[in-house]
Amino acid sequence: MAKQTPRLLASAPVSSLAAAPERAGQRDPERTLQPAALISTGDAVIGIGLAAALVALAFLTSGNSDPGVPVSAGYGWSEIVMTVLGCSACAVAVAVGARGRGYGAVTVALFAVFTAFAALSILWSVQPDWSWYGANQLLAYLAVFAGAAALARVLPERWPVVIMGIGLAMVALSAYSLLAKVFPDTLAAANTYGRLTAPFGYWNAIGVSAALGLTPCLWAGAPRNRGVIVRALTVPAMTVLIAVVVLSYSRSALLVGAIGAGLWIAFTPVRLRATLMLAVGGLGAIPIVVWALGNHALTSDAISLSAQDAAGHSFGLVLVLVLVVMTAAGFAVALAMDRVPVSARLRRRLGTGLVVLVAMVPVAGLVALAASSRGLTGEISQAWTSLTSPKSVVFDNSSRLTQLGSSRPMYWHQGLEVGGHALLKGAGELGYGIARLRYATEPAKSDQAHSYVVQTFADLGLIGVAITLALLIAWAMAAIRPLAPRTRWGALSPEHISERQGLLVLACITIGFGIQSALDWTWYFAGVTAPVLIGAGWLAGRGPLSAPIGRRRAPLSLGRRPGAGALITALAAAALIGAWAMWEPLHSADEYGAGTNAATNAAAFADARAAVSSDPLSDQPLNLLATLYEGVKDYPGAQAELVKATQLLPDDPEPWVWLGSFELAHGQLHQAITTMNRVLALDHSGDPWVVTSRAGITQADARLAAPAAKHAS
Numbered sequence: 222m223a224k225q226t227p228r229l230l231a232s233a234p235v236s237s238l239a240a241a242p243e244r245a246g247q248r249d250p251e252r253t254l255q256p257a258a259l260i261s262t263g264d265a266v267i268g269i270g271l272a273a274a275l276v277a278l279a280f281l282t283s284g285n286s287d288p289g290v291p292v293s294a295g296y297g298w299s300e301i302v303m304t305v306l307g308c309s310a311c312a313v314a315v316a317v318g319a320r321g322r323g324y325g326a327v328t329v330a331l332f333a334v335f336t337a338f339a340a341l342s343i344l345w346s347v348q349p350d351w352s353w354y355g356a357n358q359l360l361a362y363l364a365v366f367a368g369a370a371a372l373a374r375v376l377p378e379r380w381p382v383v384i385m386g387i388g389l390a391m392v393a394l395s396a397y398s399l400l401a402k403v404f405p406d407t408l409a410a411a412n413t414y415g416r417l418t419a420p421f422g423y424w425n426a427i428g429v430s431a432a433l434g435l436t437p438c439l440w441a442g443a444p445r446n447r448g449v450i451v452r453a454l455t456v457p458a459m460t461v462l463i464a465v466v467v468l469s470y471s472r473s474a475l476l477v478g479a480i481g482a483g484l485w486i487a488f489t490p491v492r493l494r495a496t497l498m499l500a501v502g503g504l505g506a507i508p509i510v511v512w513a514l515g516n517h518a519l520t521s522d523a524i525s526l527s528a529q530d531a532a533g534h535s536f537g538l539v540l541v542l543v544l545v546v547m548t549a550a551g552f553a554v555a556l557a558m559d560r561v562p563v564s565a566r567l568r569r570r571l572g573t574g575l576v577v578l579v580a581m582v583p584v585a586g587l588v589a590l591a592a593s594s595r596g597l598t599g600e601i602s603q604a605w606t607s608l609t610s611p612k613s614v615v616f617d618n619s620s621r622l623t624q625l626g627s628s629r630p631m632y633w634h635q636g637l638e639v640g641g642h643a644l645l646k647g648a649g650e651l652g653y654g655i656a657r658l659r660y661a662t663e664p665a666k667s668d669q670a671h672s673y674v675v676q677t678f679a680d681l682g683l684i685g686v687a688i689t690l691a692l693l694i695a696w697a698m699a700a701i702r703p704l705a706p707r708t709r710w711g712a713l714s715p716e717h718i719s720e721r722q723g724l725l726v727l728a729c730i731t732i733g734f735g736i737q738s739a740l741d742w743t744w745y746f747a748g749v750t751a752p753v754l755i756g757a758g759w760l761a762g763r764g765p766l767s768a769p770i771g772r773r774r775a776p777l778s779l780g781r782r783p784g785a786g787a788l789i790t791a792l793a794a795a796a797l798i799g800a801w802a803m804w805e806p807l808h809s810a811d812e813y814g815a816g817t818n819a820a821t822n823a824a825a826f827a828d829a830r831a832a833v834s835s836d837p838l839s840d841q842p843l844n845l846l847a848t849l850y851e852g853v854k855d856y857p858g859a860q861a862e863l864v865k866a867t868q869l870l871p872d873d874p875e876p877w878v879w880l881g882s883f884e885l886a887h888g889q890l891h892q893a894i895t896t897m898n899r900v901l902a903l904d905h906s907g908d909p910w911v912v913t914s915r916a917g918i919t920q921a922d923a924r925l926a927a928p929a930a931k932h933a934s
Contacts, residue, residue: 501551645684
C-alpha cells in the first residue's frame with residue numbers, strides 16, 4: 222500500500238482539490254479515499270509500448286476500411302498479428318491462470334457466435350468476397366477482445382497499462398492530425414478537405430479518437446498522486462484533443478466526448494479537480510480553433526496545396542505558442558491544487574453547484590425552445606424533421622456542428638429495406654453496399670449504413686441483431702462486476718479506489734464508442750476499434766474487485782491438465798486457420814497485381830489463375846483473365862470468364878456491366894441489351910454503372926435499327 226500523504230493533499234469524494242480539516246485536530250473524513258500510487262516504471266514502459274502498437278495499427282490500416290478498396294498488406298498483416306497475439310494471450314491465461322470462475326467467458330462466447338454467423342453468411346451473401354473480408358476483421362476483433370479479457374484474469378494489476386496505452390495513442394494520433402495541417406505538402410498532400418481527416422482519411426474517425434482520449438487524460442490529471450509533471454502535461458494534451466474534436470466537424474465525436482468526460486466526472490470522487498483540468502484544457506483549444514476557422518485556407522475544401530502549406534506554417538506557430546502556454550498553465554494549476562487548502566464544506570458546495578449547473582443545462586434548453594417563435598412542440602418537430610429527413614442539406618464547414626440534418630436517414634432507410642428483404646439472415650456480412658442499390662434513388666454511394674445497428678440488420682438480419690443484443694447484455698453484466706456500483710468509495714481500499722477509477726475510464730470509452738457506432742461506421746476502422754475492444758475486454762474479464770490480484774498458478778503440465786492442453790491446441794489451430802483465411806485474399810491481391818504488370822502473357826495468365834485459386838470468391842481475377850483472353854484474341858474464353866463472374870456475383874451490377882460491354886464491343890447486340898437491362902434491374906441509383914448500361918442499350922438499339930432503316934430507304 223502506498224505511503225500516506227500529507228493531510229492537506231488528501232483526495233475527496235466530492236472533489237480532489239486540496240483540503241484542510243475544518244478544525245485543528247479533526248480527522249479529515251476524505252483521507253479514506255486517498256488512492257494508491259499507480260504507475261510503476263515497468264507499467265509505464267509497457268504502456269508506451271502499447272500506445273506505439275496502437276498508433277502503428279492506425280497507420281497500417283488507414284485508408285483500407287472501405288471493403289471496396291483492394292486488400293492491402295498493412296491491413297491483412299495487421300489482422301493476422303491481432304489474431305495471433307489475441308489467441309496467444311488466451312493460451313497464456315489457460316496455461317497459468319488459477320482455477321476459478323471464468324469471468325467474461327459468456328461474452329467472449331457470444332462474440333465468437335456472432336463472428337461464426339458472419340462467416341457463415343458467405344454462403345448466401347450478395348457479395349461473398351466482401352463477407353470473407355468482414356469475417357476476417359471480426360475474427361481479429363474477437364481475438365483482441367478475448368485476449369484482453371484473458372490478460373485481465375491473470376494480470377489484473379496491469380490495468381494502468383491499458384488506460385495509459387489508449388490515452389497516449391489517442392493523443393499521438395490527434396497531434397499528428399494537427400501536424401498534417403501544419404505540413405500538408407509533406408503529410409497530407411492528397412487531402413482536399415478543410416476538416417481534419419489524418420491519419421484515417423475520415424473526419425469522424427479522428428474526431429472520435431480524440432474524444433475517446435479525454436477520459437484517460439482526466440484520469441491521469443485529476444488525482445493528486447500522479448506527480449506534477451504528468452498532471453501538468455494532461456492540460457496541453459486535452460487542448461489538442463478538444464481542438465481536434467472541433468476541427469473534425471464531427472458531431473458524433475462531440476457527443477462522445479461530452480458523454481465520456483461527463484460520466485467519469487460524475488461518478489468519481491475527483492470531480493472538481495477533473496472539471497478544473499478539463500476547463501483549462503478547453504480554454505487552450507479556443508485560440509487554436511478560432512485561428513483555424515478564421516483562416517479560409519486551413520478549413521475550406523478544395524484549396525490549393527501551396528495555399529494550405531502557407532497557412533499551415535502560420536498555424537504551426539500558433540499551436541506551439543498555445544501549447545507552451547498551456548503547459549505552463551498545467552504546472553500552475555497542478556501546483557495550486559496541491560497547495561491551496563479548500564475546506565470540506567466549500568468542496569461540498571462547489572460539487573453540489575456543479576451538479577446543479579449540469580442538470581440545469583437541459584432545463585435551460587427547454588426554456589429557450591419554449592420561448593422561440595415556433596414554441597416547444599414546434600421546435601421539437603422541426604428538429605425531428607431535420608434529424609430524420611433523407612433530404613437534409615448539411616454544409617461541409619463548422620456550421621454543421623450546430624445542425625441536426627445529415628445523409629444518414631437515407632442510408633438507414635435503405636438498410637432497413639435491405640434487411641426487410643431477407644428478414645432473418647440478411648444480405649450477408651458487408652452485403653449492404655451492393656444490396657442497397659436495388660432501393661437507391663440517387664447516385665450518392667456508400668458501402669456502409671452509417672450505423673452498426675442498421676448495418677447488422679441489413680447484413681445479418683434479425684438473427685445478427687439478436688446475437689448482438691445478447692452480446693451487449695452479457696458484456697454489461699460482466700463489466701458491472703469490477704465497477705461495484707453498490708459499494709461506496711469509502712468502503713474500498715486505496716488500491717481498489719485507484720482501480721475502480723481506472724476501470725470507469727474503460728467503461729466510459731466503451732459506452733461512448735458504442736453510442737458513436739450507432740450513428741456511424743467507425744467500427745470498421747481497426748485503429749479506432751481495437752483500443753476500445755481492449756478496454757471492453759479487460760472490463761469483461763476482470764471480475765469483482767475483491768478477486769485476488771495475480772490469479773496465477775505454476776506453468777501448465779499437460780499430463781495433469783489434459784483439458785487445458787486441448788484448449789491451447791484449439792487456440793493454436795484457430796490462430797493458424799484465421800491467419801490462413803486472412804492471408805489468402807492478401808495473396809490473391811498480390812497475384813492480381815503481378816498479373817496486371819507481367820512482362821509476358823504466360824506469366825500474366827499464371828498469376829491471374831493463382832489469384833483466382835487464392836480467392837475464389839472475388840470477381841476481379843476473373844475480369845483480369847477475361848482481359849488477357851481478349852488480348853490474345855480468344856473471345857470465347859474471355860466471355861466465359863465474364864459469365865463466371867456474373868454467376869459468382871449475380872446480385873452485383875459490376876460483373877454484368879463487364880459482360881454487357883464485352884457483348885456490345887463484339888457485336889452481340891441482343892445479348893448486350895439483355896445484360897445491360899439486368900444491371901438496371903439490380904441498380905436504381907443512377908451511378909456510373911447505370912449510366913454505362915443505359916448508354917450501352919442506346920448504342921445497341923441504334924446499331925440494330927441502322928440496317929432496318931437502310932433497307933427501308
